Amino acid sequence: MKKISFILIFILCFAVISPLTACSKEEKLVLNVYNCEEYIAEGEDFDMVTEFENYYYKKYNKKVTVNYSTYGTNENMYNELKLTKNKKNNTYSYDLVCPSDYMLLKMIKEDMLEEFDLNEDGSYKYIPEYENNVSDYIKNLFQQNDWYRYGVCYMWGTMGYVYNPEKVSHEDMKSWEGILNPAYKFKSTIKDSARDSYILAQGIAFKDKLNALDKTSADYNQKLSRIFNDTSKEALKKSEDVLRKVKDSVYGFEVDSGKADMASGKIWINFAWSGDAVYTLDEAETYGTELYYSVPEEGSNVWFDGWVMPKGANKALAQEFLNFLNTPENVIENMNYIGYTSAIAGDVLFDNTKDWYGLYVLVETSDGDIELNGKTYSEEYFGDLDEATLNSFKNADGTYNLNIPEYNDDDEVISFSEETIEVYPYDVSYFFSNISEENKTEGKAVIYTDTIDRQLYTQYPDGETIERCIIMDYFTKEQNNDLNNMWSSVKIGYMSPVTMILIVVAVILLIAGYIVIDKLIKSGKFGYGKVRKNLKLISKKEIGK
Structure with a gap:
């Protein structure tokens, strides 16, 4: 009987302890994310x-811990992955990494990446927020180049000149x-x-x-690309000559201080x-300055940064994070914080763009919710005004007399100010082609604005x-070597103003030090004889130890 009781007690104890043991051994969910500095809402x-x-x-x-770390350059990120690589099973220590376009292509070529889970039609299986909202322009770019299997676009943009129109000609910046x-x-x-x-x-x-190319031809962009991507000896030599002139003209080279x-x-x-x-234009406004942005007419670069999963990544958790990241509301939080442009389009982002950059006016109405100077007004987006109201504001020269709100x-x-302004219907259909028909103006994605070449255009x-x-x-390894050698050649002899000042100060201090020591030696207070004597004394003490 005692034996049976003991067995029953053992079974009961095991039943109680087993769930606790299972809980203690429950797998900890950890997502390791490696991103560029200051490149997510924090x-x-x-x-x-x-x-x-x-x-x-x-x-x-279930609890998940995100180990979020950052890198300074794409090269730093790439080297970190290589250093922490598990060579036995060819895996890496991160689940998600965000390289720039050229590095993403390098990682694909070197077979460093996991593929995203796709449906039979090629759509993303576990990232519906991205799949349903990504701009058709970005989607086509990734599909045409077969990048979509390994990466999803995060942010994108162009390169150009930020300039101060009070000091610099608009025409020059073209x-x-x-x-x-x-x-x-x-x-x-x-x-x-x-x-x-x-x-x-x-x-x-x-x-x-570049300017001689026919912009209406079907292969215009291809011809443009061949010129900009030409790394032949002739092209490198011509660019080197140009960069030497630029070096002699600019204040300096920078990575972040230009803003x-x-x-x-x-x-x-x-x-x-x-x-x-965009950040620079916003920041300059706090100084009371309006800056502009220009993409020169010869052509420029469209860049993008994309999320990838290195080999060995927790794909399920990584794709869950990307789905969360690409919900329109989170995209707006991200864009508002970092200033860059997301690959996500759709109605929510289009409405947000209108809210940020569209033209809003005050219209006097009996049921308005804004009371100023004894009258009631409603705040309306210019594009939502009916034809009769628009005509009441329109002048013969096409400008409008509008009440522009102040916040x-x-x-x-x-308050508001009465202004006569020109209104521009800014067409961004190529990017926001996936918005609803109700949100379009005559079948196009149009944002009405009174300002061009500033934040909206940027x-x-x-x-x-x-x-x-x-x-x-x-670029291949050989092309990169040629490009970097050219760049090094250009930078030889280049010193920033700060560096030059430090060198001048150092030289002055050295000269001053030499003069002081020379005077001491000549006065006999610090003669060579005393130096020798002191050295001999030290040597004797050392020997005596």
């Missing part, structure tokens, strides 16, 4: 990583060679990057050839990525600009 009000962890727990009742105008000497900066600055150099070196220098007025022209340009820090209307260039932009090729 604000006090909204932190993307924390929001995802909370979302995952609510959806699956061409890459505008930076060489002697009137702007030492008032501009370019990127300290061989790959990025090669676009600028080729645009100047082959200006006539602050432009906003503060230290420089007048900055060769910039469009995402940085406080909480975006509340506090984030969403018009279709004509996009047609003259190309994707930089993935």
Whole structure:
């Protein structure tokens, strides 16, 4: 009987302990994300990583920890992956990485990436938010080049000039060679990057050839691409000659400081990525300055950054994160924080773009919710006004007399100014082709604005600009070596103003030190004899130990 009781107690104990043991051994969910610095929403009000962890727990009742780390350059990221690679099973230590276009192509070529899970029709199986909302322009770009199996686009943009129109001519900024105008000497900066600055150099070196291309021909973009991506000895030599002239004209080479220098007025022209340009334009407004952005007419580069899954990644968790990241509301939080342009389009993003950059006016109405000067008004988007109202505001020359609202820090209307302005119907159909018909104007995705060549154009260039932009090729090792050697040759002898100042100070200190020592020696207070005597004394003490 005792034996049976003992067995029953053992079984009961095992039944109680087993679930606890299982819980303690429950697999910990960890997602390792490696992204560029300052490239995701990390604000006090909204932190993307924390929001995802909370979302995952609510959806699956499981805790997930996101180990989020950052890198400075694509090369740093690539080297880190190689250093931490598990050579036995050919896997890496990260689940998600966000390389730029050329590095993404390099990683595909070197078989470093997992493929995304796709449906039979080629759509993304576990990233419906991306699949349903990504711009057709971006989707086609990735599908045509067969990148979609290995990467999903995160942010994209162009390269061009940010400039101060009070100091620099709009006309000059229509061409890459505008930076060489002697009137702007030492008032501009370019990127300290061989790959990025090669676009600028080729645009100047082959200006006539680029401008001579027939923009209406079906193969215009292909011909444009061949010129910008030409790394032959002739092309490299011409670009080197151009960059030497540019080096002698600019204030310096930079990677990040150009934004602050432009906003503060230290420089007048900055060769910039469009995402940085948006930030710069916004920041300059705090100084009371309106800056502009131009993509030169010779052509430029369309760049993109994309998410990839290195070999060995937790694909299910990685794709869950990307699905969360690409919900329209989260995309807006991200764009608002980092200033770059997402690959996501659709109605929510289009409405947000209208809200950010569209023209809003005050219309006097009896049932308005805004009371000013004893009258009631409603705030209306220009594109939503009916024809009768528009005609009541329209002048014979096509301009409009409009009440432009002024806001406080909480975006509340506090007053308005009566202005006569020109209104531009800005067409972004190539990017927002997937919006609903109700959101279109005569079948097009149009945003009405009173300003061009500023933030709206910087984030969403018009279709004509996009047609003259190309994707930089993935260069072979030999091509990269040739390009980098050319860049090094250009930079030999280059020193930033700060470096030059430090060198001058160092030389002055050395000369001053020499003069002081020389005087001490001549006075006998610090003679060579005393030095020898002291050395002998030290040697004797050392020997005596």
